[in-house]
Amino acid sequence: MPTRRFDRSQVYLVPPSLDDWLPADHPARFVADLIDAWDAATWTALGVERTAAAHGAPRYAPEVLLALWIYGFMDGRRSSRAIERECRTDLAYRWLSGNQQPDHNTLARFYQTHRETMRALFRQTVRIAVTSGLVEWAVQAVDSTKILANAAPDRSLTAAQLATLMQETEQAIADLEDQQTSDDEGGPPALPPALVDARQRRERIRAAQAALAAEARATKHNLTDPDAQIMKTRRGKLPAYNAQAVVARVAASLPAAGGRLIVATDLTTSPTDQGQLPAMVDGLMETTGRVADVLVADTGYHDAASLVGCAERGVPIVMPEPDRASPAATSGRFPQARFAYDPDTDTFTCPAGQALTYRGATPTGRGSTERRYRAPVAQCRGCPLRQQCLGRSEESRLLRVPSGIAAMRAHRRWMATEEAQALSAQRSRLIEPVFGTLKEGFGARRFLRRGLANVQSEWALTAAAFNLRTLWRCWRLGLVSP
Numbered sequence: 001m002p003t004r005r006f007d008r009s010q011v012y013l014v015p016p017s018l019d020d021w022l023p024a025d026h027p028a029r030f031v032a033d034l035i036d037a038w039d040a041a042t043w044t045a046l047g048v049e050r051t052a053a054a055h056g057a058p059r060y061a062p063e064v065l066l067a068l069w070i071y072g073f074m075d076g077r078r079s080s081r082a083i084e085r086e087c088r089t090d091l092a093y094r095w096l097s098g099n100q101q102p103d104h105n106t107l108a109r110f111y112q113t114h115r116e117t118m119r120a121l122f123r124q125t126v127r128i129a130v131t132s133g134l135v136e137w138a139v140q141a142v143d144s145t146k147i148l149a150n151a152a153p154d155r156s157l158t159a160a161q162l163a164t165l166m167q168e169t170e171q172a173i174a175d176l177e178d179q180q181t182s183d184d185e186g187g188p189p190a191l192p193p194a195l196v197d198a199r200q201r202r203e204r205i206r207a208a209q210a211a212l213a214a215e216a217r218a219t220k221h222n223l224t225d226p227d228a229q230i231m232k233t234r235r236g237k238l239p240a241y242n243a244q245a246v247v248a249r250v251a252a253s254l255p256a257a258g259g260r261l262i263v264a265t266d267l268t269t270s271p272t273d274q275g276q277l278p279a280m281v282d283g284l285m286e287t288t289g290r291v292a293d294v295l296v297a298d299t300g301y302h303d304a305a306s307l308v309g310c311a312e313r314g315v316p317i318v319m320p321e322p323d324r325a326s327p328a329a330t331s332g333r334f335p336q337a338r339f340a341y342d343p344d345t346d347t348f349t350c351p352a353g354q355a356l357t358y359r360g361a362t363p364t365g366r367g368s369t370e371r372r373y374r375a376p377v378a379q380c381r382g383c384p385l386r387q388q389c390l391g392r393s394e395e396s397r398l399l400r401v402p403s404g405i406a407a408m409r410a411h412r413r414w415m416a417t418e419e420a421q422a423l424s425a426q427r428s429r430l431i432e433p434v435f436g437t438l439k440e441g442f443g444a445r446r447f448l449r450r451g452l453a454n455v456q457s458e459w460a461l462t463a464a465a466f467n468l469r470t471l472w473r474c475w476r477l478g479l480v481s482p
Contacts, residue, residue, distance in 0.1 A: 018095045028092040030472040031071045035063050037481075046120045060102050065110040067096050070121070073465035074472075076443045078458070080107035115457040122265060122460040125467035126287040129261050132480040134471075136249040139423060140263065140292035141431040142280050142301070144244045144273050145439075148446040149228030149455070151239040227452040231271040241447065242268045243459050244276055246284050247431040248292065250470065254479055259470040260434050262463040263288050267456045273300035277317075278309035291315050296427040304404030307411050318423045320415060321408075334389050336399055343406070348373050348399055352385045356399055373399040438462060 022028065043050055048062050071092065072083040084104040086093040111118075129135050222228050228239035246264035264284040268276065277297060284291055295315055299322040310317045339348040339356065348356040356373040363369050380386060380396040389397050402408060414420050438444045444462050447455045474480040 018091065018099060021091055022095045025476045026092060027074055027469070027472045028071055028096045030475050031067050031074070031468070032096060033475075034468070035067050035070075042124070046114075046117045046124070048114060048117055060100065060106060060110075062110070064097050064100060065102060065107060066114070066117070068093065068102070068107065069111060069118075069461070070465065070468065071096055073442065073461050074468055076441065078443060078462075079448055080104035080111065083107055115453060118457040118461040118464070122262075122464040122467070123287050125464045125471065126261070126263050128471060128480065129263075129467065130288050132471075132474070134250050134254065134474060134480065135261060135263060135288065136251045137290070137292050138252075139294050139296060139426055139430070140246055140248045140284075141427045142244070142246045142264075142277065142295060142297045143427070143431045143435070144242050144276070144300070145435045146231050146233045146240045147243050147439075147444060147455075147459070148233065148235075149222070149225045149239040149241060150447050150450050151222045151225035151228045153238050225450040227269055227450075227455075229269045229271055241452075241455055241459075242270055242273070242276075244268065244273075244280055245431065245434065245463065246280055246295075247434050249430065250474070254474070259473060260430070261467055261470055262434065265460055265463045267452075267459045269452060273298075274303045275305060277301045277306040277319075278313070281310060281313055281315050285313075294318055294423055296423055296430070298427060304402035304408050307407040308404040311407050311410075317411070318415070318420050318427075319411070320424055321412065333391070334385075334397075336401070339399060341405070341409075348401075350375065350385075350389065350397060352383050352389075354379050354383065356397065361403070369403045370400045371403060371405070373401060434466070438466060442466065 038046075048066065050062055052059060068083050068087065072078065072086070075086075075092075077083050077086055081104045083093070084102065084107060087097055087101045088094075220230050222230075222239045225239060228241060230237050231240040231242065233240055244264075244266040245262050248261050248263050250259045250261060264280055264287050266276070266280060266283055270276065281291060281295070284295075291313075293316065295310075295317050297317065297319040299320045302319050302321055307317070307319075334351055338351050341348050345355075346358050350356060354375055356375045359372045359374045361369045361371045375396045377396045380390060383389070415424075442462055442465060444459075447458055449455055449458050471480055
């Protein structure tokens with residue numbers, strides 16, 4: 001078989017066109033069509049000013065910079081330097097930018113200035129999907145994943161370690177101040193760069209100590225990214241953020257399209273999901289205007305306050321109750337489920353037929369309260385079931401009941417049905433592949449930016465890029481128009 005000839009120095013009689021080299025259904029063309037279709041109201045909602053100043057050096061068009069960031073995230077290029085490099089070497093980036101090569105500083109400044117635009121862009125992708133009838137409303141899933149912070153693990157320090165570091169820094173500052181000398185012109189003492197760095201480090205340590213003292217649950221504070229929290233990940237306990245998402249299938253009436261859509265997002269510094277569900281439901285209603293017929297979640301979201309919040313919002317929720325073995329259950333004591341509740345008298349009846357009455361409420365620390373019910377001491381003292389009900393040091397039985405006990409009991413009955421169990425089985429198949437795609441395909445295992453506001457915008461743009469990939473596939477099939 002002969003070899004096909006090639007010549008790297010070949011010249012063209014007619015200059016080639018980038019437009020001829022980019023396929024008609026390329027995702028870069030979809031991004032360009034999307035941005036070109038926006039009217040003035042959309043740009044205003046995104047917070048991007050398109051009117052240029054009359055004087056000064058020409059700027060890059062905001063349409064170009066935003067398109068590069070959007071396509072960059074869709075392509076797994078999430079840093080300004082990576083996008084700058086692709087603008088010089090990759091055909092799609094060169095076509096999208098009009099063969100311009102903005103430097104990484106220009107790209108970074110645009111991103112930093114328009115952080116809120118990235119969140120608004122995500123909402124825009126959801127509205128396009130809703131308007132085009134792409135969102136499946138029968139079942140949607142909510143879940144979270146831990147994404148590592150851009151922070152060195154060894155810079156997460158305890159209060160004692162911060163105190164030791166502060167002492168070392170103060171000593172270093174004192175030594176450097178003793179070494180200060182006047183310059184040759186007799187001016188004021190010059191500050192050595194090392195002294196400036198030491199003083200800045202001292203301020204960071206002070207801020208870290210204050211933050212650690214203010215956060216009751218925190219045991220460590222990271223000096224690289226102060227907002228990151230130590231969380232349990234697959235790689236151990238590391239500085240990370242808790243990324244939340246609600247995922248829907250592409251409507252079943254469009255079988256040729258397939259795929260998933262992220263219809264709500266959030267990102268918090270809380271290592272647990274308890275208490276996050278009501279906020280996710282509110283975010284879902286904000287972006288889509290409605291909620292799914294059924295929302296499925298895992299056991300990490302289960303608590304009384306979340307069940308009450310979903311009930312108040314009229315959201316049917318499928319959420320397994322965690323299997324938390326209480327000390328009472330493991331020691332052979334009667335579990336709380338053996339005590340019958342009477343809402344008319346607000347009392348519980350123990351297995352021996354005695355009443356436990358309401359004795360007040362205490363906060364749980366998660367925005368809810370516990371109601372306490374106790375039996376009279378004299379009543380328990382002569383009870384024949386005392387050994388099966390009370391601990392060694394207890395004189396009477398005490399029940400700690402979440403304030404949303406009615407909602408919990410109703411939800412427990414619902415979860416016992418075959419329908420709820422079948423819906424719950426769909427959760428992992430619906431949302432976990434999305435997190436896998438985001439981490440493997442979009443490179444979202446670790447954030448590139450630092451600080452809660454910055455990583456929230458990065459997570460929103462990552463979710464928007466995921467949605468745009470799905471919308472692009474539908475666009476190729478003629479199912480959606482930007």
